[in-house]
Amino acid sequence: MEVTSELVGNVHIVTLNGELDASNVNYFKEMVLPLLTSPIKLLIDLSGIRFIDSSGMGAMISCQRHAAAVGGRLKLCGLSPVVRAAFELLRLQAILDINNTREEALQSFA
Amino acid sequence: MNSHPALEISEPVVVNDVVSANPRIIWWLKAISLAISVLAMTVGGLVVIGGLLDVIWLKNLLTGQETASPNAAIGIGLTGVALWQLQDQGSDTNEVQLKSQLWLAKLCAIGAAMIGMITISEYIFDLDLGVDHLLFDEPQASVGTTMMDRMAPGTALSLVILGGALLQMSRRKAHWSTQVLALAVGWIAFLACLGHLYGAELLYGVVCIGGDCEATSNLPRYAAVALPTALMLGLLAYGLLASRPHDGLMKIISSDSTGGLVARRILPAAIIFPTGFGWLNVSLLDTDFIQPDLGAALVAGIDVIAVGGVLWWSSWSLYRIDVQRRQTERELAQVREREIEIGYRIQRTLLFDYPPHDLPWARFAALTIPSDRIDGDFFDFLIHTDRQIDVILGDVMGKGVPAALLGAATKTHLLRAFSHLIAIGNDRAALPEPKDIITLANSHIANELIALESFVTVCYARFDLDRDRLIFVDCGHTHTIHYQQQSGTCVLLSGENMPLGLDAHEIYTQYEIQIMPGDLLVFYSDGVTEARNRTGELFGVERLIDLVQTHADLDPEELTKRLRAAVEGFSGSGNFADDLTCVSVKLKEHRLPGPLRRAELAISSDLKELATARDFVEQMASKGVLSEDKVSSLKRAVSEAASNIIIHAYDRRPDRRIELDVEVFADRVVVRLHHLGMSFDPAQVSAPKFDGSQEGGFGIYIIAQSVDEVRYYVDDRGRNCIALVKWADQPDERRSHDGSDI
Structure with missing residues (x-):
């Protein structure tokens, strides 16, 4: 899995590629959680993710909680049908701000 | 002279x-x-x-x-x-x-x-x-x-x-x-x-x-x-x-007992004190130094102190010895308790066989509740071929450790008789007849059992699926219940053989009956039928038959649970006077087509291998049988199961093995994950919360939601197994399939 991050305007965008599971979830957390020590706007783009397991989804919940704790904002976008099906199992759509596309998400941040 | x-x-x-x-x-x-x-x-x-x-x-x-x-x-x-x-x-x-x-x-x-x-x-x-x-x-x-x-x-x-x-x-x-x-x-x-x-x-x-x-x-x-x-x-x-x-x-005086100790202390005092004080008294009388009355009173006073002191000293010794003795008694009781506990664990883990879970033609369930925690009931499953299985259920007269040892010995002798008969038989491929196995085993152990004043009742049953037959030797055991689905009635299978251990020369006879898919066989010990309620009434065979008949359509596992609940409810407690054992076997359609293809894969218990496991399942399952989203769901369940095994069963050790096998049938895909780590009970995992407060512990839930059937069990090679089944159709569309097929 690849993790890349960029800054578009005042929004940090983290793009994930590959499969997110228990073997690499710690790597993901190490990359993302340090960003959430200040009240930033963070967008996680999951369009490159082909598979996510429960630990990966747990990491998303973790990000949300960190963002809320420091007063930041977290959005997700680009969920494939497989990832969306997994998210729906854990009813993540109710606790995470999920957008269809990156553009949509960036607009809603503004 | x-x-x-x-x-x-x-x-x-x-x-x-x-x-x-x-x-x-x-x-x-x-x-x-x-x-x-x-x-x-x-x-x-x-x-x-x-x-x-x-x-x-x-x-x-x-x-x-x-x-x-x-x-x-x-x-x-x-x-x-x-x-x-x-x-x-x-x-x-x-x-x-x-x-x-x-x-x-x-x-x-x-x-x-x-x-x-x-x-x-x-x-x-x-x-x-x-x-x-x-x-x-x-x-x-x-x-x-x-x-x-x-x-x-x-x-x-x-x-x-x-x-x-x-x-x-x-x-x-x-x-x-x-x-x-x-x-x-x-x-x-x-x-x-x-x-x-x-x-x-x-x-x-x-x-x-x-x-x-x-x-x-x-x-x-x-x-x-x-x-x-x-x-x-x-x-x-x-x-x-x-x-x-x-x-x-x-x-008494020379003994090292408490009595000896007290005697050696008190007897000299009993002689010296009265003599000494008597003399003191007389001497005081002789002198005019003190008034006679005062002298006598003083002497008596000192006497009391001296005698009291010696008595107290002796009592103190007795007290200490008593405390020590009670401590020793308590320690002995604890040691005994520990031994029983260890015996119980040995019996549980090593002497009781696990019922087979991987057979396509039958579902097995076993239940045992020992009365004294360690018991004389035993059962065993001998899997000869895919279609020939022996079920042995025995009950040793007596309870506790001796009975358990006799049960283990009887099992050993039955197996010995079995291998002996194979060794001397002309046709190595033919299985020895149950009657010959029992007859030979009895001739080996009867005299020892007679000397020990014990005997063993056994039911030895062989399922022969090639001929749709059940061959059984009933040695004074309770009569096996045979529920016949076709007629919807129960029949008691009874033979007329004697228990093992009455006569070394006894020749045992066997009986044969027809069995059909949908039939249910319930083997049990007399602890079930002889459980008593508060008024002393027996649970009885009739109640058991009623129960079997009412719940014959249930999975044997569930039936066994109902049976336990019924007997406990009847007797009003979970403690029984006798050991309680039950094995039920539900026959299924065994002429179903086998898998279209089958493959195995072994991975190391490294989280990096999760992707390998997913790819393997995807590769096997995605060729036509399951739709794309069903393959994704199955992959998701397999990934969660494998990661649970690595993290919990193997405690994150990366050097262990997980063995996967995938069977693709025309209408479903079955994935089994075998491991030798700690077994875990999914019932212990509490239901997850979806309010964002929980970041982990969703695995079991995701597995259950992603496939149609999940089963956790120990397979016939002693490995822990998680079996996952994903059907091609929606669950409610496949009523006709008669249950699962793990």
């Missing part, structure tokens, strides 16, 4: 099974006894020699006065010799020597008793037989009466009793009467000593010398038991007691 009774009796040194004599005390007592016998001989001998040589101080050694009583000296000397000869010398003396010693002892004892007897008769009949002067022919003019040389009546009586006791001891090595006689002498001597100590003349006789006789008026004119004589007699009595420290009254 060729054979002496004393030679035949050899008393054991151990007092009884649990209390033994304290060897140090025994040594001391024997040494004292020997020393006293030597002292008595020496003193007696010295007095006689003194008399013969006319050495005054020697002559009066025992009397301590001018009067001399040679007979008493001879009597005491003889008693000493007898006691010396009768010392218990153990087994290293030869027989001839022992015989001569006994003769000598007897002669001396009789001699001493005779001297005493003659003296007493002289007193009674007022005679002077002249025996008093046999040895020392002295005029004793100064004294003027012959009586003064005669030994005192107390001494004479003591000699008679001592002689009798020694005679008795030489006839019977150890007898209580000897010790009672010795105590009598001891008491006489003690009284005499007390008389001397307190100045109470009556206690030892009246010294009546010359003209003083008139002064003491009407008191009898007996010679006194002199203090040295009294001491010597007392010592002899003690020596007599001490010479047999293992027997009679001395048994």
